[in-house]
Every structure is written in C-alpha cells, then in structure tokens.
Amino acid sequence: MKKNKYKVIVTGGAGFIGGNLIRKLLQEKDWVVYNFDQMGYASDLSWIKDSEDYKLRHLFLKIDLRNKEILEKVVKEISPNLIIHLAAESHVDRSIDNPLNFIESNIIGTFNLLEASRAYWETISDIKKKLFRFIHISTDEVFGSLGLNGKFDENTKYSPRSPYSSSKASSDHLVQSWYHTYGLPTIISNCSNNFGPYQFPEKLIPLSILKGIRGESIPLYGDGLNIRDWLYVEDHVEAILLLAERGKVGKSYCIGGFGEKTNKEVQLQICNILDMVKPSKFPHADLIKNVEDRPGHDKRYAINSNLIQKELGWTPKMTFEDGLKKTIHWYLDNLEWSDSIMQKSGYSGYRIGQKK
Ligand SMILES: NC(=O)c1ccc[n+]([C@@H]2O[C@H](COP(=O)([O-])OP(=O)(O)OC[C@H]3O[C@@H](n4cnc5c(N)ncnc54)[C@H](O)[C@@H]3O)[C@@H](O)[C@H]2O)c1
Numbered sequence: 001m002k003k004n005k006y007k008v009i010v011t012g013g014a015g016f017i018g019g020n021l022i023r024k025l026l027q028e029k030d031w032v033v034y035n036f037d038q039m040g041y042a043s044d045l046s047w048i049k050d051s052e053d054y055k056l057r058h059l060f061l062k063i064d065l066r067n068k069e070i071l072e073k074v075v076k077e078i079s080p081n082l083i084i085h086l087a088a089e090s091h092v093d094r095s096i097d098n099p100l101n102f103i104e105s106n107i108i109g110t111f112n113l114l115e116a117s118r119a120y121w122e123t124i125s126d127i128k129k130k131l132f133r134f135i136h137i138s139t140d141e142v143f144g145s146l147g148l149n150g151k152f153d154e155n156t157k158y159s160p161r162s163p164y165s166s167s168k169a170s171s172d173h174l175v176q177s178w179y180h181t182y183g184l185p186t187i188i189s190n191c192s193n194n195f196g197p198y199q200f201p202e203k204l205i206p207l208s209i210l211k212g213i214r215g216e217s218i219p220l221y222g223d224g225l226n227i228r229d230w231l232y233v234e235d236h237v238e239a240i241l242l243l244a245e246r247g248k249v250g251k252s253y254c255i256g257g258f259g260e261k262t263n264k265e266v267q268l269q270i271c272n273i274l275d276m277v278k279p280s281k282f283p284h285a286d287l288i289k290n291v292e293d294r295p296g297h298d299k300r301y302a303i304n305s306n307l308i309q310k311e312l313g314w315t316p317k318m319t320f321e322d323g324l325k326k327t328i329h330w331y332l333d334n335l336e337w338s339d340s341i342m343q344k345s346g347y348s349g350y351r352i353g354q355k356k
C-alpha cells in the first residue's frame with residue numbers, strides 16, 4: 001500500500017449507513033478505509049467482495065468504542081486524514097428496553113473517539129491538522145417532536161425525548177465542545193430517517209416489507225399518524241461526503257428527504273407495491289394491524305435542508321416512491337441476507353420497546 005494514500009476511519013461501518021458509505025468509498029475513491037465496528041446484532045460484512053483491490057483498501061478492525069486505550073493506540077497508528085463517526089446503538093425501541101447500552105456506546109463511545117482523535121490530531125503537522133476532519137453522524141431526533149407545522153433547522157433547540165435521542169444529543173454536545181474548546185475540526189450532520197438496502201429488519205420499512213412478504217401481520221404503532229421525513233440512504237451518503245469535502249468546520253447541517261409521510265402511508269405504499277410485484281390472494285394491506293403505541297412516540301419530524309442545499313449544492317436525488325420500489329426489490333432479491341442476519345442476532349421480528 002502506498003504510504004501517502006488518503007486514509008479514512010469509518011466507525012460503525014458494519015451497520016446500515018456505514019456499510020452503504022464504505023461501498024461508495026470503495027467504488028468511487030482510491031482511499032484506504034479503516035472500518036471500526038464491535039460487530040453488534042445489526043452488523044454485517046457479507047457484502048465485502050473478494051476483490052483483491054477491496055481487500056487492500058478496506059481494513060476491518062473489531063473495536064468497541066467503549067475501549068479508550070485501544071482507540072487511542074490505533075487512531076495514532078493509522079494516522080487518518082478523516083474520521084466519519086457512525087457507530088451507535090440506533091433503535092429507539094431498544095433504547096426503551098436497555099438505555100444503558102445507549103449511554104455507553106453513544107455517549108462514552110463518542111467521548112473516547114473524540115479523545116483519541118484529539119490526542120492524535122495534536123501531534124500532526126499544521127497542514128495535516130488543518131485538513132483533518134471529524135464528521136459526526138447524528139439524527140433529527142435530537143430536536144424532539146414537531147406539531148403539524150414547522151421544520152427543524154440548524155437553529156432549532158435540542159429537546160430529545162427518548163433514551164436514544166438523548167444519547168445522540170449528548171454526543172452532539174460533546175462534539176461541539178471538542179471543537180470550541182480544543183479546536184478539533186468537527187462537523188455534525190442531523191439527518192432524518194434513512195431507508196434502503198441492508199437495513200436491519202427491526203426498523204419500520206424493512207420490518208413491514210418482510211412481514212408483508214411472509215404474509216405475517218404488519219404492526220402499526222398507535223393511530224399510525226406519526227410523521228417521518230424519509231431519505232434514501234445513498235442520498236445521505238452523498239451528503240456525508242460533501243460535508244467531509246466542503247462542510248464548514250464547527251457547523252452542523254440538517255439533512256432531510258423532502259419525503260414526509262405518516263407511518264400508515266408508508267405501510268400502505270409498501271403493501272401496494274407488494275400487491276404488484278408479489279401478488280397474493282388478498283391485498284397485503286389487510287395485514288396491517290394497529291398495535292399499542294411506542295411510549296413517548298414523537299409525533300412528527302421534518303427537516304429544512306436549505307443550508308446544505310445552499311452551501312454545498314446537495315439535494316436528494318431519489319424520490320420516496322422510487323427509493324421504496326428499489327428497496328422492496330432489494331429485500332425480495334436478498335431474502336437470504338435478512339434470514340441470515342435475523343437468525344444470527346436472535347431477532348425474529350417480535351415487538352420490542354414496550355414499557356414493562
Ligand atoms: N438509520 C437512520 O435512519 C439514521 C438517521 C439519522 C442518523 N442515524 C445515525 O447514523 C448512524 C448509523 O446508523 P445505522 O442506521 O447505520 O445503525 P446500525 O444500527 O445499522 O449500525 C450501527 C453500527 O454501529 C456499531 N456500534 C454500535 N455501538 C458500537 C460500539 N460501542 N463500538 C463499535 N461499534 C459500535 C454496531 O455494531 C453497528 O454495526 C448512527 O449514529 C445513527 O444514530 C441513523
């Protein structure tokens with residue numbers, strides 16, 4: 001490997017968004033990618049091709065971000081140009097059942113990575129220091145819940161309402177503090193709900209698709225009128241790369257899909273597509289069943305993406321409808337992937353995140 005190749009550390013690269021990001025990096029850049037992941041229940045690396053080129057440019061390290069000493073050692077050894085931090089516990093329902101995991105991975109894990117990055121960054125040359133970036137991938141959920149009007153933007157006050165969103169909010173505050181106090185060149189993305197290939201089948205869209213394919217009942221929380229702003233994962237990945245290349249240090253950017261939908265609309269649309277591509281004796285929509293709501297279920301998220309649009313020219317390329325069709329076809333073509341990851345994790349699609 002050439003000594004002066006551009007090196008990026010991606011944390012959480014065995015997860016949904018991290019995996020999509022690394023695939024794009026390997027396809028489109030000649031960078032060397034160091035993938036740090038603890039290999040949790042939602043992790044998967046089966047997509048890595050046997051290509052010799054990929055093997056040389058994708059180096060996986062099984063690292064738990066809760067282990068500060070290891071992090072400090074490997075970050076220094078690698079000497080990266082860029083760190084993109086995605087590793088986190090990511091499912092609100094699981095945060096209701098087991099908040100401690102979220103505090104440890106999302107808050108302590110981010111603290112450890114910031115400290116490891118700072119320890120390394122303070123030792124490098126001024127020019128490398130200036131060009132280094134730490135991109136922290138966060139969520140719109142840190143802003144809380146909207147009524148029927150208005151959208152979140154970069155000036156919205158933080159008001160997280162679940163153990164997941166409060167752990168992400170805490171990590172965002174740490175990242176901002178490391179910028180203001182130590183000068184570490186950080187950028188934060190606050191992105192809306194992602195969907196697309198390789199998402200672990202506990203989240204709304206893949207769970208509903210797989211239940212529909214199997215003819216099992218599709219759970220709809222509460223009245224089904226909670227609204228999310230859906231973004232196709234490849235559009236998020238493009239935005240992350242733009243932030244790394246041209247984002248302003250110390251800033252945060254709101255990233256949304258212009259795809260506001262109620263959960264009920266999402267499930268009905270999935271069922272309509274399944275009726276066309278995998279017809280059954282009865283309409284798939286008959287499988288949708290209202291179940292008890294999620295405790296503290298945020299009503300509505302919506303994003304104003306004007307800043308990233310204006311500053312970096314980013315806008316989502318995929319419509320919700322086209323992205324959903326692509327995603328459904330992907331799950332239909334990759335049923336073995338879902339079966340295998342669900343079996344490995346011990347999760348079969350049952351309800352989680354109810355108050356005991
Ligand atoms: N999925 C979304 O809709 C969405 C939207 C906005 C922001 N985000 C953020 O994007 C990031 C990635 O989300 P995702 O949907 O790909 O999640 P995911 O659950 O699919 O993947 C997360 C990965 O992080 C790893 N990880 C967790 N804790 C770790 C630790 N302590 N040490 C090392 N690795 C650890 C897991 O093993 C997993 O492979 C998260 O930070 C999430 O908060 C997600």
